[in-house]
Amino acid sequence: MRPKHKRLVFVISLLSIMAISVTIMLIIFRQNxxxxxxxxxxxxxxxxxxxxxxxxxxxxxxxxxxxxxxxSPDGIAFLVxxxxxQIHVQYRGLLPTLFxxxxxxxxxxxxxxxxSITASEILAKHDETYMPAEVARALKASGHxxxxxxxxxxxxxxxxx
Amino acid sequence: MIVxxxxxxLILALMVALFSALLPLWxxxxxxxxxxRLSFPLALLQTILITTAFAALIYAHATSDFTVVNVVLNSxxxxxxxxxxxxxxxxxxxxxxxxxxxxxxxGLFVSLTxxxxxxxxxxxxxxxxxxxAGFIAFILFTSxxxxxxxxxxxxxxxxxxxxxxxxxxxxxxxxxxxYVGFGIVFAFAxxxxxRGDLTPxxxxxxxPWILLAWSTLTLGIGLGSWWAYRELGWGGxxxxxxxxxxxxxxxxTATALLHANLALEKRGLFSRxxxxxxxLTFTMSLMGTxxxxxxxxxxxxxxxxxxxxxxxxxxxxxxxxxxxxxxxARKYNNFCSMPYRISSKEGAILINNIVLVSFAFTxxxxxxxxxxLSLIGAPSxxxxxxxxxxxxxxxxxxxxxxAGISPLLPWHRIPLAMLQRSIAPLLATxxxxxxxxxxxxxxxxxxxxxxxxxxxxxxxxxxxxxxRRFRAIPSTSSDxxxxxxxxxxxxxxxxxFAHLGVAVLFSAITISSAYKQRFEAPITQGKAIVFNDYTLxxxxxxxxHRYNYDVRTATFLITHSGEKIAELSPEMRxxxxxxMQTSEVAIDSNLWRDVYLVxxxxxPTDESAPATHIGIRLYVTPGMFFLWLGxxxxxxxxGISFIHRMAKxxxxxx
Numbered sequence: 001m002r003p004k005h006k007r008l009v010f011v012i013s014l015l016s017i018m019a020i021s022v023t024i025m026l027i028i029f030r031q032n033x034x035x036x037x038x039x040x041x042x043x044x045x046x047x048x049x050x051x052x053x054x055x056x057x058x059x060x061x062x063x064x065x066x067x068x069x070x071x072s073p074d075g076i077a078f079l080v081x082x083x084x085x086q087i088h089v090q091y092r093g094l095l096p097t098l099f100x101x102x103x104x105x106x107x108x109x110x111x112x113x114x115x116s117i118t119a120s121e122i123l124a125k126h127d128e129t130y131m132p133a134e135v136a137r138a139l140k141a142s143g144h145x146x147x148x149x150x151x152x153x154x155x156x157x158x159x160x161x
Numbered sequence: 162m163i164v165x166x167x168x169x170x171l172i173l174a175l176m177v178a179l180f181s182a183l184l185p186l187w188x189x190x191x192x193x194x195x196x197x198r199l200s201f202p203l204a205l206l207q208t209i210l211i212t213t214a215f216a217a218l219i220y221a222h223a224t225s226d227f228t229v230v231n232v233v234l235n236s237x238x239x240x241x242x243x244x245x246x247x248x249x250x251x252x253x254x255x256x257x258x259x260x261x262x263x264x265x266x267x268g269l270f271v272s273l274t275x276x277x278x279x280x281x282x283x284x285x286x287x288x289x290x291x292x293x294a295g296f297i298a299f300i301l302f303t304s305x306x307x308x309x310x311x312x313x314x315x316x317x318x319x320x321x322x323x324x325x326x327x328x329x330x331x332x333x334x335x336x337x338x339x340y341v342g343f344g345i346v347f348a349f350a351x352x353x354x355x356r357g358d359l360t361p362x363x364x365x366x367x368x369p370w371i372l373l374a375w376s377t378l379t380l381g382i383g384l385g386s387w388w389a390y391r392e393l394g395w396g397g398x399x400x401x402x403x404x405x406x407x408x409x410x411x412x413x414t415a416t417a418l419l420h421a422n423l424a425l426e427k428r429g430l431f432s433r434x435x436x437x438x439x440x441l442t443f444t445m446s447l448m449g450t451x452x453x454x455x456x457x458x459x460x461x462x463x464x465x466x467x468x469x470x471x472x473x474x475x476x477x478x479x480x481x482x483x484x485x486x487x488x489x490a491r492k493y494n495n496f497c498s499m500p501y502r503i504s505s506k507e508g509a510i511l512i513n514n515i516v517l518v519s520f521a522f523t524x525x526x527x528x529x530x531x532x533x534l535s536l537i538g539a540p541s542x543x544x545x546x547x548x549x550x551x552x553x554x555x556x557x558x559x560x561x562x563x564a565g566i567s568p569l570l571p572w573h574r575i576p577l578a579m580l581q582r583s584i585a586p587l588l589a590t591x592x593x594x595x596x597x598x599x600x601x602x603x604x605x606x607x608x609x610x611x612x613x614x615x616x617x618x619x620x621x622x623x624x625x626x627x628x629r630r631f632r633a634i635p636s637t638s639s640d641x642x643x644x645x646x647x648x649x650x651x652x653x654x655x656x657x658f659a660h661l662g663v664a665v666l667f668s669a670i671t672i673s674s675a676y677k678q679r680f681e682a683p684i685t686q687g688k689a690i691v692f693n694d695y696t697l698x699x700x701x702x703x704x705x706h707r708y709n710y711d712v713r714t715a716t717f718l719i720t721h722s723g724e725k726i727a728e729l730s731p732e733m734r735x736x737x738x739x740x741m742q743t744s745e746v747a748i749d750s751n752l753w754r755d756v757y758l759v760x761x762x763x764x765p766t767d768e769s770a771p772a773t774h775i776g777i778r779l780y781v782t783p784g785m786f787f788l789w790l791g792x793x794x795x796x797x798x799x800g801i802s803f804i805h806r807m808a809k810x811x812x813x814x815x
Contacts, residue, residue, distance in 0.1 A: 025523055025552065029530075032548035036541040045540075056545065093681050094761035094776050 034058055034108070040085040051111055059087060059117060060106045068101050080105060088116035096122055164229055167217025168307035174210035174265075175297040177203060181290035200286045204265075204272040207293065211265040215258050218306050222249045228313040231255060231306040237319040237738055239709035247330035248320040254306035256333055260450060261296050263334070263341045268293070271345060277366050277810065284352035285345070292344055295477050303470045319709060319738040328388030336381030336408060340446035342374020343411060346418070347443035347485070350436050354488045357495045359436065364426035367439075369806040371422060372655070375415045376799030382408050383792030394744045394759045396679060396780035398788070401549040406524050407452050411445035413521040417514040418442055424507045428572055431507075432496040434514070440485045445521070447478050452528075502574045509567035513560065520556040524549065554608070557667060561615035564660055565622030569629070583625070590621035609675045616668035623660045626653070651805045659798025666791025672784035683776040684715070692779060694722045695756075711735045715775070719749070719756060731760045731777070755785040 036058045037045065045051070064079035064086060075092040078101075089107065099105065099122060109119035181203045221229045223245050225238050235252045236245055244251075250259040268289050276282035300306070323329075349367045353359045385408065390398035399405060418438040424430045451474045501507050527544040535541055569583040594617035595610045602609075630653045636645050680692040689698040701716040714732040718725065727749035734743045749756040757780040 021519075028548055028551050029527065029544070032545040032551075034543045034545045036543065041540065058543065094759075094778050096762070099762065 036060060038082040038085075039080055039087045040082055042087060043085045046115065055111045056108065057111060057117075058106060058108050059089070061087075061104070063099070063101050063103055063105050065101045080107070088114075089119050090116065091119040091122060163217050164221050164226065164307050164309070167214040167221075168305075170210045170217070171214040171297060171301060171307070174207055174214065174261075175294060175301060177207045177210060178290045178294035178297055181207070182287060182294050185287060200283045201272040203290070204268045204286060207290070208265040208269040211262050211297075214307075215262040218255060218258055219246060219249045222246060222255075225317065227315070227317060228309050228311070229306075230308045230310045233310060233314040233317050235320050236317040237709055238316055240317075240319065240325070241708055243327070243330060244320060244325045248324075250333050251320050251324045251329065254300070254304045256337075257296070257300045257304050258306055259333060260337050260341060261293065261300065263337050264289070264293055264296065264344060267341055267345050271370075274807070274810065277362060281349065281352050281356065281363065281366065284355055285348040288348040288351045288355075289344065292348065292481065295480065299470075299473055299477055303473050317738075319736060322710065322734065322736040322739060322741050322743045323392055326388055326392050328384050328391065332381055332384040332388055335377050335384055337450075339374050339376075339378025339381050339415075340411065340450055342370060342377060343415060343439075343443045343446045345370045346374065346439045350439035351485050351488065354436065354485070354492045357492050359425075359432045359496055361426050361429050364422050364435070365806075365810075368419075368422055368426060369803050369810065371415065371419050372799045372803040372806065375412070375419055376796045376803060378408070378412050378415065379792060379796040379799065382412060383789065383796070386792075387789065390785075391746055391748065392743075394746050394761075394778075396677065396757055396759075396778070396782065398785075401544075401546040403452075403528055406528055406549075407445075407449045410521050410524060410528075411442050411449055413517045413524070414438055414442040414445055417517040417521075420510045421514050424510050428499075428501070428507055430499055430501055431511075433493065433498060436489060436496070438514075438518075440482070440489065444478070444482050447481065451478065504575050504580075506567055506570045506572045509563050509570055513563045513567070516556055516559050516563070520552070523552050554612070558612065558615050561619045561664070561667060564663060565615075565619035568626040568656055568660065569622060583622075586625060587618045587621045591615065591618040593617075606675065609671060612671040613668055616664050616671065619660065619664040619667070623657055623664060626660075627657050630657075651801065655798045655802025655805065657798065658801060659795050662791045662794025662796075662798060664791075665787050665794060669784040669788035669791055673782050673788060676783050678781045680779045681776060682779075690777065695779070695781070696720045696723075697758075697777065697779070700728070709736060709738060711737065713760075713775075715760065717747075717758060717777070719758075727756060729756070729758045731758045733760050733775075750786060752786050754781055754783045756781055 034056055037060070039059070039061050042057070042059065059080055061080040061082040064081040067079035067086075069077045075090060076095075077088065077090045079086040080089055081087075089109065091107075091109075106123045107117070107119040108121040109117040112118055181200070184199070218231070220226075221232050222236055223242065225232065225236055225245065227233050231252065231254050235248050235255070240248065249255040268286060271282060271289070272286055346367055349363070349370070353363055382405075385405065386398040389400065389405075390396075393400075418435065421431045421435050421438060425432060425435050503511070527548060531542050531544065565587055566583060571579070591614040594614045598605050598610050598613050630650060631645065634645050634648050634650075636648075678693070682690045682692070684690070684699060689696050691697075697717045697719050699715050700718050703714060705712050705714070712732050712734055714730050716728055716730045719727050719729060729747035729749055731747040732745035734745055735741075736743070744759055744761060747758045759778040761776055761778055
């Protein structure tokens with residue numbers, strides 16, 4: 001092969017390798033996107049489109065007061081609400097120390113066939129500083145925002161490294 | 162009074178930085194030569210002023226001066242002194258001060274080293290002053306740590322308890338030494354663009370700074386992981402969280418830069434690429450500094466932050482990147498690239514660069530895509546850890562292959578016989594490793610076998626490199642091994658340690674993730690908890706008060722196959738000032754495994770006592786010691802090279 005051809009082959013093979021790897025990357029990327037929902041957003045989304053079972057998602061809201069139920073051997077079930085809709089959640093394992101009825105909660109879990117969620121990880125957060133901004137926004141929007149911590153001056157917000 | 166003094170010093174520092182940056186505009190370039198001589202005294206003056214300001218802030222924190230807003234929001238009288246001081250940079254404003262303090266020290270350092278190229282160094286110092294001026298302006302106008310509050314507060318609101326940890330006291334300074342260090346590299350790159358030439362000498366001048374920044378960044382990332390491991394209580398050390406990813410980006414591009422710059426130094430290759438990488442790396446460092454705080458990204462570390470600073474940050478980063486890239490585009494044709502063969506050391510370095518930068522790119526997409534979606538009002542998403550794990554594996558594997566073989570390869574071109582001679586022992590080691598892994602664990606996953614084999618390949622390559630270097634030491638037959646070893650070239654040691662570190666780190670990551678065991682159970686009065694060969698029994702439980710928090714703790718006696726191995730006392734801490742509960746992990750480490758115990762609230766099984774029920778989570782993870790060792794070795798390698806090169810540069814005649 002002449003050097004010119006050689007270079008052409010090199011460039012073409014390089015480009016095709018890149019195209020293949022970018023495609024693979026995007027497929028993996030799409031499979032691993034985890035959407036955040038509030039209960040009403042999730043219900044709405046389920047009406048619009050069909051969700052495959054076992055889809056992993058994040059759900060944020062308040063633990064509905066009075067909904068916490070204990071199942072044997074050591075699982076629990078509760079409702080997550082944003083004031084407009086509720087979603088059933090079941091969970092087994094250690095709970096975060098601030099998990100209470102009426103508290104804000106963010107969980108990672110799988111969507112089951114019966115439209116309930118089996119949580120694999122639960123985060124309970126008690127004020128804006130320690131709550132993902134999207135949950136705070138969702139709670140504020142639904143009028144369920146409670147402040148029980150100190151209010152910081154609006155000009156200065158403590159950051160984190 | 163001292164606070165006002167610090168505030169004044171910071172304002173003066175801004176003046177000095179602006180003056181230094183605008184110096185070349187003052188008179189025509191030919192006259193600037195004389196003005197250039199001012200660069201050292203100006204750098205010194207700036208350092209003194211910024212140090213004064215930073216010291217004043219530390220003083221305010223250490224003495225709990227509650228007339229200062231920053232202290233009120235982040236400190237408390239009951240807090241231990243160490244955390245009062247480290248609390249200075251445990252918040253946004255203070256950490257910006259730390260950034261600028263480190264930048265000024267670097268500037269002084271640059272002006273102190275006897276430059277090989279006076280003109281280049283002075284141009285770089287001017288660029289650095291411009292970067293510095295923008296940053297000080299950012300602090301003064303949007304994040305002033307010296308703001309007073311009247312009337313003074315009774316007491317402070319305390320530092321986020323998660324940050325009250327020794328790991329996070331030293332993590333920010335290390336991380337910022339890395340980030341800011343790439344600012345120096347960036348300044349030299351812009352200086353080269355400004356002058357319009359790039360020589361192998363440039364590479365020699367810049368390499369020590371790359372090495373220093375890269376080593377400290379490695380340490381910074383390692384310390385951050387160590388903190389996450391001990392403090393977050395999830396048994397893991399890396400969560401692919403945006404804050405972590407953002408610190409990984411400059412590390413990846415810097416690792417690429419480190420190697421490409423070697424090719425520039427030795428062979429005069431990749432000049433355009435090196436300049437672009439230098440700009441990219443500093444861009445990533447700025448992103449790392451800012452992205453978390455601008456409120457663009459939510460993560461477990463960042464919680465909620467301020468949106469108002471966003472515009473200033475965007476403008477600043479935009480200016481830094483925009484101007485440098487514009488300059489790059491205009492001067493692009495000044496820099497030529499020379500032909501080279503792909504089958505050579507430079508070819509291996511090229512592959513390593515492509516892999517590192519592609520990996521950085523895939524991580525960057527995952528960071529920015531959710532931000533982009535939220536900007537156009539789409540539902541908020543996050544990218545699952547599975548994405549990063551899947552992407553990381555092939556990249557790490559290719560890197561292991563090139564990193565193992567490339568130190569053995571010569572520049573220019575590789576004779577085929579030599580390639581065969583180099584590959585054979587590495588391949589043999591890799592295959593033997595697979596056999597050993599399967600012998601020890603018949604059910605080992607394919608992934609585990611391959612990943613460990615590749616780590617072994619890399620280890621073998623490093624060892625072979627060491628042996629070859631050792632054999633090449635000129636010696637008489639009477640010389641003993643020890644005598645010969647003393648003359649081992651220090652220049653080669655940096656590469657050896659760093660590559661050894663990466664091999665150790667990769668194998669530790671593989672082993673710890675493949676063989677981690679996790680177990681959760683509620684504690685029941687008077688009953689031992691049994692998990693595989695481990696038995697845990699509570700010997701003692703108490704409640705007490707310490708410094709600024711209340712503690713609930715239990716002591717567990719842990720036995721393994723009937724043999725006592727440790728007594729661990731994990732804690733649940735309640736910080737009344739912040740109304741926050743944290744979990745303090747207890748870990749028993751030895752060379753081979755960590756036993757990691759966390760207290761938590763168990764899922765209540767009984768309706769009557771839902772709130773006070775306590776459970777444990779136990780992790781048994783092998784290889785953690787080697788993981789931290791890997792981080793240490795990588796940083797050590799960089800450090801050795803840095804010191805060696807600095808010493809050599811000191812001896813060179815300018």
